[in-house]
Amino acid sequence: MLNATGPWVDHLRRMEDPNAAPSIRLSKGAHLVLKRTSPWKAALATPIDKYRITFALPWEDMLLLGTTDEEYEGDPADVSVNEKDIAQILDEAAFSVRDQQLQRDLVTYAFAGLRVLPGGPGDTAKAKRETVVTEGKGGMLSVAGGKWTTFRHIGRTVMQKLEALPGHPLGDDFEPISSLPKKLPLPGVANPRAVAHRLLVDGPAPGSRMAADTAKHLATHYGSLAFDIARMANENPELAERVHPDAPEIWAQVVWARDHEWAETPDDVLRRRTTLTIRGLATDEVRAKVQELLDRK
Known part of the structure; x- marks a missing residue:
């Protein structure tokens, strides 16, 4: 069995083994989407401290601002943007973006997500964005973390580990991952x-x-x-x-x-x-x- 449930990965691991130690921790990131007040073509990155950067990105003919980075210990299903997040994003954007672009009535959407990070001490902003792969007592393989830019590498790694498990859980008819092409275009790829x-x-x-x-x-x-x-x-x-x-x-x-x-x-x-x-x-x-x-x- 493969457990690839993101922020819920440890919940499932504890269903297999109630004594399973935490393998991950969660970091909340919030973003705002605003209407533009003037043309905007370039991506802007502004350092906030030694570890964090705030972004202002042209996106879908609008402006995307963010992100926050703070440890999250609640239910992943309850993650949301709060007033503190909104104020922080707008205040940090003000270091580089003109005030008239940061009016509250320009905000059309706000969203938040959870980064799945390796377990450990320290500030989540300093944590590496690495992939965590564990095998449970019952044979369940769990994978979490990583980045969108490495999703194919993560997938290949997991498939190779599944191939090596006793009983070959993928089935005898499954084509070995080593025989699959390393470069396979996504559907619809075109200029x-x-x-x-x-x-x-x-x-x-x-x-x-x-x-x-x-x-x-x-x-x-x-x-x-x-x-x-x-x-x-x-x-x-x-x-x-x-x-x-x-x-x-x-x-x-x-x-x-x-x-x-x-x-x-x-x-x-x-x-x-x-x-x-x-x-x-x-x-x-x-x-x-x-x-x-x-x-x-």
């Missing part, structure tokens, strides 16, 4: 500019032209898979309409999320697979229509 150009040339429907911001959005989020979404919009003009006038997403993306990305709820679509929620545009009307499309499956 975003080339994809956006073709979307603009082809258009979403006969005699019409896709908006430039929608073409750019589809190209950067889906790569060459954007052509399949555009094809749906071409076949059904209603799906070529914007989900909200102030966002680049079109209704074809909702259908794509439903049919190809396992979306089951409005939050799956609006918060996890499009940018509507982070833009503050997930209105009741939008949610109702998204639910209607999801129900058609």
Whole structure:
């Protein structure tokens, strides 16, 4: 059995062995998303102390600020952004960002997550972002930590360890990890500019032209898979309409999320697979229509 449950990894380890010692600790990181007051193209990093940096990043035509770094000992399911986090992020950003860009009414979204760090003493800001792999008394392999940039290395390491366990838990028909290619492109990998150009040339429907911001959005989020979404919009003009006038997403993306990305709820679509929620545009009307499309499956 493989335990890859992130911040809950030790919870499962204690289900296997109530005496299992902690293998990880948690660090909370919060971010804010703000509307821009002026054009913003460059990423800005500002040192706060010897270990921490605060960022101001252009993201989805908005501004992303953060992050915090403090030890978290509560239930992972309860992690959220509080007033202290908001004040800290805005105060630290003020070292480098103009005041008019940091007004509270520009904040459209706030979110927090948990970093899974190796167990040990000291400030979480100083802890290394390493992967923790442990094997329990019952044979459960647990993996936690690491970074997004190393996810393939982590996956390969875990698969190699699973292969070596008694009884070969992956099964005799499983292809050895050593025989798999070390470089395998993700689905839809393509040059975003080339994809956006073709979307603009082809258009979403006969005699019409896709908006430039929608073409750019589809190209950067889906790569060459954007052509399949555009094809749906071409076949059904209603799906070529914007989900909200102030966002680049079109209704074809909702259908794509439903049919190809396992979306089951409005939050799956609006918060996890499009940018509507982070833009503050997930209105009741939008949610109702998204639910209607999801129900058609």
